[in-house]
Amino acid sequence: MKDALTHYQVLGVSRDVTPEQLKQAYHAAVLKHHPDKTRSERVDGADAASTCEGAVATAVGAATFQVVQKAWEVLRDSGRRAAYDSELSLKEMQQPMSYQDELTLDEMDTDCQDGQGELIYTYPCRCGDQYVLHKSEMANHSTVVVPCRTCSNHVLVRMESP
Numbered sequence: 211m212k213d214a215l216t217h218y219q220v221l222g223v224s225r226d227v228t229p230e231q232l233k234q235a236y237h238a239a240v241l242k243h244h245p246d247k248t249r250s251e252r253v254d255g256a257d258a259a260s261t262c263e264g265a266v267a268t269a270v271g272a273a274t275f276q277v278v279q280k281a282w283e284v285l286r287d288s289g290r291r292a293a294y295d296s297e298l299s300l301k302e303m304q305q306p307m308s309y310q311d312e313l314t315l316d317e318m319d320t321d322c323q324d325g326q327g328e329l330i331y332t333y334p335c336r337c338g339d340q341y342v343l344h345k346s347e348m349a350n351h352s353t354v355v356v357p358c359r360t361c362s363n364h365v366l367v368r369m370e371s372p
Contacts, residue, residue, distance in 0.1 A: 216298060217281035225295065229286070236282045245272040307355055309364040310336070318343065318367065337361040 218225055221235040284290045318331035318341075329345040339360035348354055354367050 215277075217285050217294065220277055220281040221285070225298075232282075232285055236278070236286070239278045239282075240275070243274040243278050245275055307364060309355055309366045312366045312368065314368050314370065315348075331367075333365060335359075335361060335363055337363065341365050341367075343367060 218227070221232065221239055223232060223235045227235070284294050313333060315331060318333045321330050321332060322328065331343040331345070333341045333356075335341055335358040337358060337360055339358055341356045341358055341364075343354060343356045348369060352369050354369075355364050356367055357364050
């Protein structure tokens with residue numbers, strides 16, 4: 211995902227954009243990147259497209275416009291957009307994750323959450339807040355990566371000692 215812009219980034223919108231906002235962003239991008247709009251003005255009375263600089267600007271504008279058009283074609287259709295969102299989510303989950311520490315479940319403190327009876331495990335983060343792991347989040351896993359509630363740190367929690 212770091213290699214290329216997402217369709218949302220191409221149009222300058224967030225993933226929760228409404229269809230109307232998406233349409234507005236598309237129209238703004240078309241006005242900005244359409245090849246007819248991006249051709250340079252005449253340089254010294256010559257047609258800009260006939261100069262090397264003008265030809266490059268025209269080619270870049272056309273390529274950018276094609277990327278904008280592709281983003282619009284995918285995101286405007288609810289079915290294609292849902293499939294694209296699923297693909298993005300899968301790619302995000304496959305990104306390598308770093309963690310600051312590795313713990314066993316025994317190293318974490320236990321508590322009951324708000325009197326509801328669900329067991330939670332906590333561990334202090336160096337930022338001053340805590341890592342919080344709910345017992346229900348551990349189902350069917352031998353390890354879990356737990357984020358801090360405040361900062362961007364994570365810990366890897368192993369259910370048993372190695």
